[in-house]
Amino acid sequence: MTDHSIKGKTVLIAGGAKNLGGLLARDLAEQGAKAVVIHYNTEATKPAAEQTLAAIRAAGAEGVALQADLTTAGAMEKLFADTVATVGRPDIAINTVGKVLKKPIVEITEAEYDEMSAVNAKTAFFFLKEAGRHLNDNGKICTLVTSLLGAYTPFYASYAGTKAPVEHFTRAASKEFGARGISVTAIGPGPMDTPFFYPAEGADAVAYHKTAAALSAFSRTGLTDIEDIVPFIRFLVSDGWWMTGQTILVNGGYTTK
Incomplete structure (x- = not known):
């Protein structure tokens, strides 16, 4: 019988x-992962990466940090190659x-669109491609998307x-990789209480999001907490x-599909 536990992975x-x-890196190390490789984007994030590495190693796992801008196919190939090495x-x-x-759509520049497409769609596509090439049989792949895929709202088109394309990438990859026992999923949290969320939102919008989910009153912040997603x-x-x-x-009932 195939072992689907995290221990030793x-x-x-x-x-x-x-x-x-x-x-998530800390949690999977605590669950018994053998090694956890964490990618980070820029030198500004290196101190946080080093703190996470220390926690991974303290939990008994091997920890490795790799820095890269993953918006090119070549960078993604290198990330996986370096991981294997x-x-x-x-x-x-x-x-x-x-x-x-x-x-608003009418204010989005071509440069902004290209950056959003590169980070959110292109990166996800080539991550799935390289995962499909490099994962062991019976592996697992998961991509973070957004609960806005179930929303009817302005201003988040880009x-x-x-x-949104990641939803189909996930379906296609699951069919293509399934013969090797690899499962492929995507998970869409609601607005999360992280620094990723607040810069894009005004005070009124933050207040709305903190009350929008059916279970908001029972959340630590009213938003989706990262501890709820892990x-x-x-x-x-x-x-x-x-x-x-x-x-x-x-998302605690923020949106549904």
């Missing part, structure tokens, strides 16, 4: 230095990379719109392997 997390990715082929690959822009991803990359090809919105 090798994990790669794109965007794994801080916020949700950092907490340092800790071996991964069993679990999780992509938390994303960028938010809240802006954000939700460039996350158990779902942990499940999807372990015992939840039978769920594949799905995009799951986890």
Whole structure:
């Protein structure tokens, strides 16, 4: 019988230095992962990456940090190649990379659109491609998307719109990789209480989001807390392997599909 536990597995997390990715890296190390490779984007994030590495190692796992801008196919190829060279082929690959822009369609520039597309869609596509090439059989892949995929709202066209392709990438990859026992999922949190969220929102919007979910009153912040998302991803990359090809919105009743 195939072992779907996290214990003894090798994990790669794109965007794994801080916020949700950092907490997830710590959690999977505590769950018994053999090695956790965390990617971070810029030198500004290096101190956070080093703190996360220390926590990974304190939990008994091997920790590696790799810096890269993942918006090119070549950079993604190198990330996976470096992972294999340092800790071996991964069993679990999780992509938390994303960028938010809240802006009316008529004000979005071509440069802004191209950046959003590169970060949210292109990066996700080539992450799935390289995961499909490098993961061990019976591996697990999970990509972070957004609960705005279930929303009817203005101003997020370039954000939700460039996350939307990941839903089909996930379906296609699950079909293509399924013969090797690899499950592929996407998870869409609601607005999360992280520095990623606040710069795009005004005070009125923050106040709205903190009350918009059906369970907002029972959340620590009113928003989706990263601590609420980690158990779902942990499940999807372990015992939840039978769920594949799905995009799951986890948001306390913020949006549904």
